Amino acid sequence: MKGFIALEDGTVFEGKSLGIEGEKEGEIVFNTSMAGYQEIMTDPSYKGQIVTMTYPLIGNYGVNAEDVESGSPKVEGFIAREFSKIASNFRAQDDLLHYLKKHNIIALEEVDTRALTKHIRVRGAMKAVISTMDQDITCLINKAKESQGIMGRDLVKEVTCDAPYVYGEGQRSEVRGQRSDKNLELTTPTCPDEEQSVKNGVSSFPRPSSLVPLPSDLRVVVMDFGVKLNILRLLKKIGCHVIVVPAHAKAEEVLAQSPDGVLLSNGPGDPEGIPYAIGEIRKLIGKVPIFGICLGQQLLGLAYGGRTYKLKFGHRGANQPIKELATGKVYITSENHGFAVDLDSIKDQPVRATHINLNDNTIEGLEHEVYPIFSVQYHPEASPGPHDSYGLFAKFKDMMLDFKQMRL
Amino acid sequence: MPKRTDIQSILLIGSGPIVIGQACEFDYSGSQACKALREEGYKVILVNSNPATIMTDPDMAERIYVEPLIPEVLEEIIRVERPDTLLPTIGGQTALNLATILSERGVLGKYNVELIGANYKAIKKAEDREEFKEAMEKINLEVPRSGLAYTTEEAKKVAREVGFPLIIRPSYTLGGTGASVAYNIDEFELLAQRGLESSMINEILIEESVIGWKEFELEVMRDKKDNVVIICSIENLDPMGVHTGDSITVAPAQTLTDKEYQVMRDAAISIIREIGVETGGSNVQFAVNPDNGRMVVIEMNPRVSRSSALASKATGFPIAKIAAKLAIGYTLDEIPNDITKKTPASFEPTIDYCVVKIPRFTFEKFKGADETLTVSMKSVGEAMSIGRTFKEALQKGCRSLETGVFGIADNRLPGTNDPEFIKKGFPFCS
Numbered sequence: 001m002k003g004f005i006a007l008e009d010g011t012v013f014e015g016k017s018l019g020i021e022g023e024k025e026g027e028i029v030f031n032t033s034m035a036g037y038q039e040i041m042t043d044p045s046y047k048g049q050i051v052t053m054t055y056p057l058i059g060n061y062g063v064n065a066e067d068v069e070s071g072s073p074k075v076e077g078f079i080a081r082e083f084s085k086i087a088s089n090f091r092a093q094d095d096l097l098h099y100l101k102k103h104n105i106i107a108l109e110e111v112d113t114r115a116l117t118k119h120i121r122v123r124g125a126m127k128a129v130i131s132t133m134d135q136d137i138t139c140l141i142n143k144a145k146e147s148q149g150i151m152g153r154d155l156v157k158e159v160t161c162d163a164p165y166v167y168g169e170g171q172r173s174e175v176r177g178q179r180s181d182k183n184l185e186l187t188t189p190t191c192p193d194e195e196q197s198v199k200n201g202v203s204s205f206p207r208p209s210s211l212v213p214l215p216s217d218l219r220v221v222v223m224d225f226g227v228k229l230n231i232l233r234l235l236k237k238i239g240c241h242v243i244v245v246p247a248h249a250k251a252e253e254v255l256a257q258s259p260d261g262v263l264l265s266n267g268p269g270d271p272e273g274i275p276y277a278i279g280e281i282r283k284l285i286g287k288v289p290i291f292g293i294c295l296g297q298q299l300l301g302l303a304y305g306g307r308t309y310k311l312k313f314g315h316r317g318a319n320q321p322i323k324e325l326a327t328g329k330v331y332i333t334s335e336n337h338g339f340a341v342d343l344d345s346i347k348d349q350p351v352r353a354t355h356i357n358l359n360d361n362t363i364e365g366l367e368h369e370v371y372p373i374f375s376v377q378y379h380p381e382a383s384p385g386p387h388d389s390y391g392l393f394a395k396f397k398d399m400m401l402d403f404k405q406m407r408l
Numbered sequence: 409m410p411k412r413t414d415i416q417s418i419l420l421i422g423s424g425p426i427v428i429g430q431a432c433e434f435d436y437s438g439s440q441a442c443k444a445l446r447e448e449g450y451k452v453i454l455v456n457s458n459p460a461t462i463m464t465d466p467d468m469a470e471r472i473y474v475e476p477l478i479p480e481v482l483e484e485i486i487r488v489e490r491p492d493t494l495l496p497t498i499g500g501q502t503a504l505n506l507a508t509i510l511s512e513r514g515v516l517g518k519y520n521v522e523l524i525g526a527n528y529k530a531i532k533k534a535e536d537r538e539e540f541k542e543a544m545e546k547i548n549l550e551v552p553r554s555g556l557a558y559t560t561e562e563a564k565k566v567a568r569e570v571g572f573p574l575i576i577r578p579s580y581t582l583g584g585t586g587a588s589v590a591y592n593i594d595e596f597e598l599l600a601q602r603g604l605e606s607s608m609i610n611e612i613l614i615e616e617s618v619i620g621w622k623e624f625e626l627e628v629m630r631d632k633k634d635n636v637v638i639i640c641s642i643e644n645l646d647p648m649g650v651h652t653g654d655s656i657t658v659a660p661a662q663t664l665t666d667k668e669y670q671v672m673r674d675a676a677i678s679i680i681r682e683i684g685v686e687t688g689g690s691n692v693q694f695a696v697n698p699d700n701g702r703m704v705v706i707e708m709n710p711r712v713s714r715s716s717a718l719a720s721k722a723t724g725f726p727i728a729k730i731a732a733k734l735a736i737g738y739t740l741d742e743i744p745n746d747i748t749k750k751t752p753a754s755f756e757p758t759i760d761y762c763v764v765k766i767p768r769f770t771f772e773k774f775k776g777a778d779e780t781l782t783v784s785m786k787s788v789g790e791a792m793s794i795g796r797t798f799k800e801a802l803q804k805g806c807r808s809l810e811t812g813v814f815g816i817a818d819n820r821l822p823g824t825n826d827p828e829f830i831k832k833g834f835p836f837c838s
Contacts, residue, residue: 032758036666054760056796061665082797088663090701114760114796318666319756323741330635330741330754358741359751384666386756387674 003108003132006140013116015108017132018097022106025147026050026076028128030117032317036384038063041073044159044226045336047268048150050077050130054117059096062087069228077130078107106130124312155269159226160247167232167242218400221245221259225267225295230383234393248276251283261289261400264296271298271308271339278302289403291396292375294337300375301341304349314338318385321358333378334385372399411448412737418445419491421503422456422463424477429583429785433717434500435461437728441498442468444732453489477502479509486519495735497525497688497711498728501582504531504711505608525735526710530684534710537579537613547678550704553616563600566614573617575783576600578607583785584651619649621695624661626676627719629689631739636677637756640719648695653714653785659722659763685710687734689727718765723757764801765792768809
């Protein structure tokens with residue numbers, strides 16, 4: 001059966017449906033990672049987006065219960081050149097097609113993903129509709145034109161948790177949003193810790209010494225704007241007690257948890273779509289060490305009084321080169337963002353740029369010069385992607401220890 | 409950091425005549441390196457005994473010696489030319505071995521020639537099987553169980569400890585020359601003897617067999633500032649037990665989840681750092697147990713290789729050219745990316761297609777030769793193909809072999825309608 005992706009500018013791409021009937025609207029974007037489709041599909045930051053994988057063969061290694069970044073796929077639609085009908089990996093617990101059907105994700109294959117990607121690169125990411133129901137192209141294009149889009153919209157409320165919870169205490173992940181994830185088949189997010197990895201046969205590798213878990217009673221409150229599970233796993237791994245609070249939590253509620261540090265998570269959509277969070281973050285500045293990731297950096301930028309702007313087609317991939325300005329060192333990172341902070345708009349603030357993207361010189365890292373606050377636009381927790389920046393979690397830990405020391 | 413101004417001349421060693429295991433991929437990389445260094449203003453002195461190479465064309469280097477690639481001749485050239493540096497990493501195993509010998513004989517020290525790219529210590533750590541094993545253990549990476557031997561008696565002792573089947577790997581060789589798989593003690597002695605003879609230092613590593621495991625390679629690059637990037641990942645269709653040069657290979661790796669790939673990537677980065685390849689490219693090989701994902705490191709080549717030529721073509725990232733620039737002091741972020749021209753070379757290529765390499769055999773020319781593929785290379789060449797799907801690339805590759813075959817399942821083999829032959833499988837030997 002045929003399926004279509006209709007873009008608001010009138011362009012239409014045809015594909016073959018994988019058998020899931022439906023129609024969804026979303027912003028059409030592309031991701032250049034060659035592996036990691038399970039992590040990508042389940043990343044809450046993709047809420048409201050239809051994701052095109054540039055790598056043509058998807059599904060080669062099936063799916064499993066560990067490689068998820070949230071309880072279920074969050075993409076509105078998923079597009080690839082070819083979906084593998086078989087899974088060739090010892091960790092596979094199911095094949096991708098079955099998984100997509102189970103979660104009702106509209107997926108199309110045999111799409112000319114190269115043409116689609118090039119189109120997005122030239123014309124920018126834009127509103128689109130993916131459909132395996134409607135075969136009327138003109139109708140679909142109109143639907144795309146009239147669709148909501150993501151500018152100024154609060155998508156975070158759809159992926160944030162309902163109530164605060166403590167991560168990693170054997171409880172069910174209560175990551176529910178307004179459209180609750182029924183059938184949380186992939187349950188308690190467990191991180192493949194050392195023992196688990198060995199059991200699974202994944203060879204242990206020399207982790208940076210900064211990630212050797214040292215016993216600590218550091219309490220971290222994570223403001224959940226659509227947090228990726230690997231952020232929580234890594235915080236737990238470095239020995240923190242992790243408390244996750246919803247996006248609409250007030251600063252007082254956060255501080256009431258006696259945090260040694262606050263982590264502002266990644267999340268979907270336009271940072272200006274969640275003004276309620278910006279106000280609360282502003283109240284936290286100066287009170288507690290803060291680490292912002294992706295959307296977290298953008299929210300900090302806005303909290304500092306600055307502006308954010310939309311990139312033409314965003315950065316989504318696992319090979320983005322970042323330069324650390326202080327040392328000149330290059331890190332290969334994982335990215336998934338469509339917005340960035342305008343450095344000019346915060347030039348009067350005691351905030352400096354710490355990292356830039358070597359592909360287009362956009363700001364990828366900020367640090368407050370007075371308070372213990374730093375943030376990055378990219379994803380140091382990777383998943384998928386390179387581990388080069390895991391050290392930032394160690395930096396956060398050191399920052400919290402220093403702050404704690406100072407307060408004594 | 410800017411390129412070095414304290415050196416003016418660079419000696420490059422080519423790879424000599426084309427042989428099974430070391431073919432024109434080194435003319436490819438050597439030519440790239442010559443051009444890259446000359447355009448930076450250095451005087452390039454080149455030695456290569458093979459005239460059927462582009463690198464020995466008159467305009468490729470200032471001084472070109474078409475002379476035997478033996479230590480005595482190299483010493484004489486060094487005595488006459490007095491190069492400041494020697495770049496041994498773009499001439500295959502031949503260049504690496506020569507650099508090692510010249511270093512050990514004191515020639516490089518006597519004439520003050522600095523090894524750039526990979527120094528003596530790094531070469532030794534990678535090539536000397538014992539040192540390599542220790543280096544891997546130091547960084548918590550597994551290698552197959554093994555023992556070294558210098559005589560057949562010692563070899564038999566190690567074999568009894570390691571158990572059968574096992575793999576015999578001579579040190580300081582290329583293309584697996586002299587390497588073999590032994591299934592029992594009877595065939596072992598002769599194979600061990602052969603191995604000892606092929607090694608420059610009469611040393612063989614007798615290793616636990618990981619035959620049948622998945623085989624992967626990563627092409628890695630490092631610069632002076634310790635920035636490390638992975639250029640390409642390659643997965644072998646033929647499992648461990650068949651040399652990668654004789655295997656059908658695919659880029660990028662197809663059956664690793666991101667989690668598993670990142671473990672491998674982290675390992676490759678640790679390896680290039682621990683071995684100490686200061687600048688340039690390396691090829692790291694891994695074996696992965698398909699049943700439980702257990703990963704072991706097989707070997708590391710601190711130089712450009714057959715795979716780097718493939719990786720360069722597959723990704724558009726000119727490994728040899730960039731390696732040459734890194735050797736003279738540039739960092740990856742200072743070198744422009746050849747494809748975009750606007751962004752730097754400090755990135756990891758990502759592709760939206762599939763690349764397949766298929767080896768070419770000419771067993772019909774070697775009547776009586778054993779056609780069984782093992783750990784010692786037998787292919788004489790290769791063909792590469794690009795497609796949007798693996799299937800497309802594989803079929804295209806079959807056609808590129810020029811054996812009259814149109815695909816994996818083509819039964820129109822020239823000269824035979826024998827169903828038994830067809831049943832045997834891949835018709836790559838015409």
